[in-house]
Amino acid sequence: MDDTVLPPVTLNELTQLTRRAATVIERLRERVFAPNAEKRLEIRFNVRTAAEMVGRTEKAIRDAEADGRLPEPDKDDGTGRRTGYTLAQVNKMREVFGTLPHRAPDDPPLVLAVQNFKGGVGKSTIVSHLAQYFALKGYRVCVIDCDSQASTTAIFGMNPDVDVDEEEDTLYPFLQHGGPKSLHYALRATYWPGIALIPANLGLYDAEYEFAARMAREPTFILDRLRDGIASISDQFDVILLDPPPALGMISLSVLRAASALLIPAPPSNIDFASTAHFLKMMEATLTELARFGGERSYSFVKILASKMNDQKSAHLAIKRMMDAVFPQDMLQSVLKDSAEIDNATANLSTVYELTGPATRTETHKRCRAYLDAVGREIEILARKTWPSHHRALRKEGIL
Template sequence: MDSTVLPPVSLTELDHLAGRAATVMNRLRDRVYAPGSEKRLELSFNVRSAAEMVGRSEKLIRDAEADGRLPPPDKDPETGRRTGYSLGEINRMREVFGTLPHRAPGDPPMVLAVQNFKGGVGKSTVVAHLAQFFALKGYRVCVIDCDSQASTTAVFGLNPDVDVDEEEDTLYPFFRHGGPPSLSYALRATYWPGIALIPANLGLYDAEYEFAARMARDHAFVLDRMRAGVETIQDRFDIVLLDPPPALGMISLSVLRAANALLIPAPPNNIDFASTAHFLKMMSATLAEIAQHGGARNYSFVKILATKMNDQKSAHVAIKRMMDAVFPQDVLGAVLKDSAEIDNATANLKTVYELTGPATRSDTHKRCRAYLDAVGREVEILIRKTWPSHHADLRKEGIL
């Protein structure tokens, strides 16, 4: 009598399964990445919103348009009304009025890693939304996708399988022996004014094996390669966001060494928070170990962000309360709550910040946007505290 009624699954059948999965993914990509199309930012701001974003009155904006310091606004040919301003035009206004929030030359660039060794905690969601929040504020942002799954790359409009070559466009060449001396080769402008991207794709996974093989004979190269790369481009930006893989691998260790601040997304449920606790313990032990080889690494701040929070789940509420009690100084006050708005946007490779039209007038959208803005503002304040040139303004705002 057979020991099982289930037939064995052979490598050939696994091959067929992978092929069918690839067919599904190709159909999804064909729907999202229309042939010959490029992702565009369709946001438009009326003069009232522009005044709030720029920090000047509507009258000053109109005066600057009238006297030629700003170009005349586009108008609807039928109604004669202003059609709205793009983010690029908003930044031009900020430049004219001197309200761009850039760090001063003496301020250290912020290199922020959104790090957790567990997948599914909202890491890439946080990276993409933070990048766009900062861009809306007028900061110069670089996003470095260090994860071979390339979720962040896809959200920024690139098909990792078609638009990204691991030998030319990702971190992979820089990680190899004898690679380029700077990360400049991989920087790409995006459809978001103020955001540059270093993309990723599945080929980046090979770097993990090559790094691991090289670790024994050249640990300094492996541990500090990311930091060396970031230092070659960081002067062009105010904020560099690192999106590492959800695993304790060589790239993740290199990211921990490159960052000068950490944001740790942690959903308030038993499994994910237990994983976060293990991550903190492993990170502490690992950094202590590698400090013996490459020197200690200090951070401007390390904060935990509660993500995917559901107020209707008593377990979430209880664990969040415990997080606040155990980590009173380490958990952000803002919470990124579970929202169908984020899921729906992600399904179309978008973020909540780039949605337009009637959908943005729903209560669900407004609540979600409020959660995201609160997270962005709190992180922004932490970053500005690291910039001496911003301290006087922070005092005026009652923050310092």
């Protein structure tokens, strides 16, 4: 008589489970990535909003359209009414009026890593929304997806399994000996004006093993390769956002080495904050060790962002108070609260900034947008503080 209550799960059963999981993923992606469909940015801005974004009056915009400095606005064929301005058209206005917020050529680009070795803290969500916040403001943004899970790549409209070739489109070729001289080969335009993407897919995972095997022989090459790659494209961008894997691996170490600033998402729950505390301890030890292979690394700023905050949970409120007390200078003042709006957008591989129509008029949306804007605004000010060419304007605004 067999006393085993549960039969053993064999390799064959695990293979079947893997295939069924792949089928689910394929169906989800079929729903989001329709055949031959390209993701488009549908948001439009009325003349009042456009004027606020550009920093000029509505009259100035209409006058520029009348005298030919700006093209005539798009109009509805049936009613003849303006249909609103695209982000590309708003940026054209900024160019005409001289209000593009780009850094000066002598200013260093902000290379910001959104880093935590724990998964599920909202890393890719923050990277995507920050990129779009900066793009809405008129900055030139590059997003480098360093995570083989490729969540950020998918949010920006690329199917990692179909649209991305690991041998041509990701960081992988650049990280090899004898690879390309710069990262220009991997830059992909996105449907968001002002945002370029270096995508990722599962093939990037192989780089972790190859890096680890080569680390003992050539530590400086391994650790500084990504930093050198970013330097090769940095003249094109104001802000470069890095989305590293949620683990302490060789790519994460390269990200720590390449970044000029760090943003650490930390949900205010016991488990997540304990993981963040461990992350900080590991990061200190790691940077100390990395300093042996090429000098000490410093950052323009390191900030902790309370993410996925739920005001209805007393534990969240208590831990957030503790975080503010322990890290008074290190916490962002803004908080990214837990929101169904973000969850629903992410489920459709989208963002809150991309929503249009009636969905944007709900109080839930407005609150969520306010949280995201506050985080973006605070990071934007920190970025501008790293650019000497912006200091005069910051003093005029009473920020410096």
